[in-house]
Amino acid sequence: xxxLWILLTFVVFALLLxxxxxRIAMGAWDQGWSGFAGGLTRPEALHALWMTTLIVIAVTVxxxxxxxxxxxxxxxxxxxGPKLKKLMxxxxxxxxxxxxxxxxxxxxxxxxxxxxxxxxxxxxxxxxVYALPGMMIATLFVTxxxxxxxxxxxxxxxxxQQEEAASTLGAYGWTxxxxxxxxxxxxxxxxxxxxxxxxxxxxxxxxxxxxxxILFKTQTATTLVYQDVENFNLTSANSVALVLAAGSVxxxxxxxxxxxxxxxx
Amino acid sequence: MHVEVRGLNKRxxxxxxxxxxxxxxxxxxxxxxLGPSGGGKTSILxxxxxxxxxxxxxxxxxxxxxxxxxxxxxxxxxxxxxxxLFKHMTVEGNIAFGLEVKKWSKPRIKERxxxxxxxxxxxxxxxxxxxxxxxxxxQRVAFARALAPEPQLLLLDExxxxxxxxxxxxxxxxxxxxxxxxGITSIFVTxxxxxxIEVADEIMIINKGNLEQKGTPxxxxxxxxxxxxxxxxxxxxxxxxxxSIRGFEDAASWPGTKALIRPEYVEIGKPSEFRLLSATETGxxxxxxxxxxxxxxxxxxxxxxxxxxxxxxxxxxxxxDPVQVLVHRAYLFNDSDSWIMENxxxxxxxxVHI
Amino acid sequence: MSxxxxxxxxxxxxxxxxxxxxxxxxxxxxxxxxxxxLSAGWGAFADNVTEPLAWKAVALTVKLAxxxxxxxxxxxxxxxxxxxxxxxxxxKLLxxxxxxxxxxxxxxxxxxxxxxxxxxxxxxxxxxxxxxxxxxHQPAIVIAMVFVTFPFVxxxxxxxxxxxxxxxxEAAYTMGATKAATFFRVILPNMAPGIxxxxxxxxxxxxxxxxxxxxxxxxxxxxxxxxSVYIFGEIESDNVVGATAVSVILLTFSFLxxxxxxxxxxxxxxx
Numbered sequence: 001x002x003x004l005w006i007l008l009t010f011v012v013f014a015l016l017l018x019x020x021x022x023r024i025a026m027g028a029w030d031q032g033w034s035g036f037a038g039g040l041t042r043p044e045a046l047h048a049l050w051m052t053t054l055i056v057i058a059v060t061v062x063x064x065x066x067x068x069x070x071x072x073x074x075x076x077x078x079x080x081g082p083k084l085k086k087l088m089x090x091x092x093x094x095x096x097x098x099x100x101x102x103x104x105x106x107x108x109x110x111x112x113x114x115x116x117x118x119x120x121x122x123x124x125x126x127x128x129v130y131a132l133p134g135m136m137i138a139t140l141f142v143t144x145x146x147x148x149x150x151x152x153x154x155x156x157x158x159x160x161q162q163e164e165a166a167s168t169l170g171a172y173g174w175t176x177x178x179x180x181x182x183x184x185x186x187x188x189x190x191x192x193x194x195x196x197x198x199x200x201x202x203x204x205x206x207x208x209x210x211x212x213x214i215l216f217k218t219q220t221a222t223t224l225v226y227q228d229v230e231n232f233n234l235t236s237a238n239s240v241a242l243v244l245a246a247g248s249v250x251x252x253x254x255x256x257x258x259x260x261x262x263x264x265x
Numbered sequence: 266m267h268v269e270v271r272g273l274n275k276r277x278x279x280x281x282x283x284x285x286x287x288x289x290x291x292x293x294x295x296x297x298x299l300g301p302s303g304g305g306k307t308s309i310l311x312x313x314x315x316x317x318x319x320x321x322x323x324x325x326x327x328x329x330x331x332x333x334x335x336x337x338x339x340x341x342x343x344x345x346x347x348x349x350l351f352k353h354m355t356v357e358g359n360i361a362f363g364l365e366v367k368k369w370s371k372p373r374i375k376e377r378x379x380x381x382x383x384x385x386x387x388x389x390x391x392x393x394x395x396x397x398x399x400x401x402x403x404q405r406v407a408f409a410r411a412l413a414p415e416p417q418l419l420l421l422d423e424x425x426x427x428x429x430x431x432x433x434x435x436x437x438x439x440x441x442x443x444x445x446x447x448g449i450t451s452i453f454v455t456x457x458x459x460x461x462i463e464v465a466d467e468i469m470i471i472n473k474g475n476l477e478q479k480g481t482p483x484x485x486x487x488x489x490x491x492x493x494x495x496x497x498x499x500x501x502x503x504x505x506x507x508x509s510i511r512g513f514e515d516a517a518s519w520p521g522t523k524a525l526i527r528p529e530y531v532e533i534g535k536p537s538e539f540r541l542l543s544a545t546e547t548g549x550x551x552x553x554x555x556x557x558x559x560x561x562x563x564x565x566x567x568x569x570x571x572x573x574x575x576x577x578x579x580x581x582x583x584x585x586d587p588v589q590v591l592v593h594r595a596y597l598f599n600d601s602d603s604w605i606m607e608n609x610x611x612x613x614x615x616x617v618h619i
Numbered sequence: 620m621s622x623x624x625x626x627x628x629x630x631x632x633x634x635x636x637x638x639x640x641x642x643x644x645x646x647x648x649x650x651x652x653x654x655x656x657l658s659a660g661w662g663a664f665a666d667n668v669t670e671p672l673a674w675k676a677v678a679l680t681v682k683l684a685x686x687x688x689x690x691x692x693x694x695x696x697x698x699x700x701x702x703x704x705x706x707x708x709x710x711k712l713l714x715x716x717x718x719x720x721x722x723x724x725x726x727x728x729x730x731x732x733x734x735x736x737x738x739x740x741x742x743x744x745x746x747x748x749x750x751x752x753x754x755x756h757q758p759a760i761v762i763a764m765v766f767v768t769f770p771f772v773x774x775x776x777x778x779x780x781x782x783x784x785x786x787x788x789e790a791a792y793t794m795g796a797t798k799a800a801t802f803f804r805v806i807l808p809n810m811a812p813g814i815x816x817x818x819x820x821x822x823x824x825x826x827x828x829x830x831x832x833x834x835x836x837x838x839x840x841x842x843x844x845x846x847s848v849y850i851f852g853e854i855e856s857d858n859v860v861g862a863t864a865v866s867v868i869l870l871t872f873s874f875l876x877x878x879x880x881x882x883x884x885x886x887x888x889x890x
Binding site: 021070077107248 | 646652827
């Protein structure tokens with residue numbers, strides 16, 4: 001019985017997870033190294049990867065900062081009433097439940113060129129939708145809960161006694177945060193950051209809607225893969241996809257490592 | 266540091282944690298805040314530290330109101346119940362933290378840390394992390410950390426609660442000695458009366474947010490001012506009908522009055538063991554419990570049950586034996602008043618009113 | 620004192636900035652979409668919602684997401700159990716592979732499935748010989764959904780199995796229960812809350828999935844057009860009102876599920 005279950009698990013993993021990854025790796029080499037390199041070094045591919053890099057960096061920095069701050073407020077702040085805290089706590093999860101396409105749509109609805117706000121910004125020369133800022137906002141929305149969901153439980157678990165001890169010893173907010181709180185939460189933050197990077201790297205639906213997928217302007221790596229597939233240019237799609245997949249696997253390993261460190265802060 | 270508290274009040278939602286508490290503490294004293302759990306002791310301590318804001322009332326250090334000062338500026342040391350050591354810092358790092366925050370110079374910090382490590386007997390453990398230490402050692406680190414910035418007031422929240430009974434005893438005397446040596450005003454919270462009696466110069470009994478009584482352990486034991494204090498300190502039995510006990514017939518003139526009698530107020534023995542046989546009456550031994558160093562004897566006198574001790578050196582009693590019982594004094598109380606009454610057949614015919 | 624004052628100013632600044640960010644990024648857009656969907660009046664909203672293609676897209680999404688969830692409950696429970704209870708070579712590897720679908724961009728996942736099931740692939744040819752096609756038909760959508768939601772049930776079941784006191788199981792054995800009876804009457808009820816919340820999350824993710832599905836579904840209206848792709852199409856063809864109306868239905872559905880999962884979890888913690 002036991003062997004059967006183990007075998008069955010292996011089969012499921014191999015078919016569902018292993019086969020696709022192997023297939024994409026093989027697909028990228030269909031036309032040999034030159035096909036792979038060619039697909040990857042196309043100017044549009046390089047531009048798309050550059051856009052993705054910009055988005056990942058900006059989104060990770062912004063959401064890490066706000067995520068850590070908001071976690072601190074939601075767990076510790078006395079100036080937020082318990083009812084408000086509870087409400088905000090459940091709102092934090094909402095982006096998980098929103099389809100990325102809808103997330104993109106929301107941003108278009110609020111900041112699109114036809115809206116009041118978008119028009120105002122547009123006349124001031126700031127383009128949000130169908131431009132990089134809009135894509136960043138869409139990705140920020142989608143990745144918002146990731147850091148918070150990792151950090152909040154740890155803050156709750158460690159309690160605030162160490163922080164109180166630091167305050168009786170004369171340490172103010174910043175010192176207490178950097179010297180006492182941060183060392184306890186840093187591995188959870190790292191884990192949340194890795195998740196954010198992975199999600200930002202792979203975000204597709206929301207970005208597709210907001211960006212308009214304009215070649216050489218707002219195309220990211222994932223929307224390029226989509227377009228290549230639509231154009232039946234599978235080998236090129238494969239080479240970009242393989243780079244993204246390799247990035248994800250690297251992140252996965254990083255996640256495992258962060259998780260093991262999280263265990264013993 | 267001289268500490269004074271006036272009209273202190275604190276509410277948590279519907280729960281009144283501290284109610285109109287006033288007290289003052291002279292410099293250099295070691296005060297025990299004693300009372301049942303959830304009685305408001307820790308809230309008082311945390312308000313003194315600035316970790317909690319009082320709803321009403323003043324806290325004065327050296328005659329200066331400190332209500333508005335944050336904990337960082339109150340010049341206090343706080344030892345937490347579970348020590349709250351910084352678990353990612355070594356013993357040294359923990360002790361040095363408060364000094365680094367206050368921007369002491371490196372050599373001074375080093376010197377001060379070495380001094381405290383020596384004082385608390387932690388030599389050889391400087392590089393260890395909290396999880397590599399025993400409970401007693403952690404407690405010492407917490408103590409050293411709180412003392413490092415030279416606070417003028419040391420606050421300790423249940424400092425021995427998390428330690429094995431055996432080591433607790435040792436640590437208590439160590440702490441007492443340490444505080445005597447440093448001469449620092451200290452307040453500690455405990456729910457263990459032995460601990461408070463043994464360590465403190467003065468005890469404050471706190472119950473349901475009220476300060477019931479403040480005084481030396483001996484005063485509190487001898488002259489409890491409320492029924493709660495009388496019942497909380499030492500062992501005791503409640504006697505409903507005190508007037509039925511010989512020597513206390515006068516108590517009948519206060520209807521509705523009950524008595525609280527401690528084991529050490531009661532003497533039992535064979536008729537030959539008493540000088541004032543006229544003040545005794547005959548009772549019956551119900552149960553005997555061997556307590557290691559003495560007997561705990563339950564006796565029945567008329568309708569009342571009393572508990573007392575008996576030396577192992579004296580003649581052994583058995584359940585059912587008739588014995589002479591002498592009640593030296595009783596602590597009487599009713600809804601409006603409480604006082605101590607001596608056995609009038611023994612000596613003083615007048616009850617002592619407090 | 621000046622340092623206190625300064626830090627208080629900083630504190631205010633940070634608080635306002637963080638709260639503003641939260642409201643602008645999360646609360647505002649969600650309120651916005653609900654507001655927008657009704658901005659053209661109830662009539663327009665009703666028209667768009669009752670559009671047959673829209674309805675079919677939503678119904679198809681729910682149906683396929685449900686199938687994917689059931690598959691995930693079965694294999695997820697099995698995999699969670701095997702990975703926690705058995706020790707075998709390769710266990711650690713499998714355990715780290717579980718998160719792969721979370722880490723992988725969904726468009727890449729879609730491409731993988733496309734390549735694997737396409738008409739030129741062995742699987743595609745084999746299915747063809749049996750007389751049906753997978754790609755651009757409903758099975759491909761289900762497979763894409765199963766792939767992207769694979770980790771949910773496993774990750775929800777594992778902690779419960781780890782927490783479970785082995786004595787409970789042993790007690791059942793000492794009372795003469797067989798292995799199967801112990802599993803169904805002692806172990807499974809312990810895992811049930813995890814399976815339920817994992818399934819809910821998987822379901823809500825499957826409802827929302829876009830990237831992996833859009834590449835493999837074929838997107839034939841009424842047949843393989845799921846809700847999120849329908850919304851995307853409406854946006855592309857500039858029918859924002861139609862897109863918003865379907866979005867609101869899908870969103871409300873997802874929010875209800877999320878709320879229910881939260882409720883389940885708080886109840887479990889409360890015990």
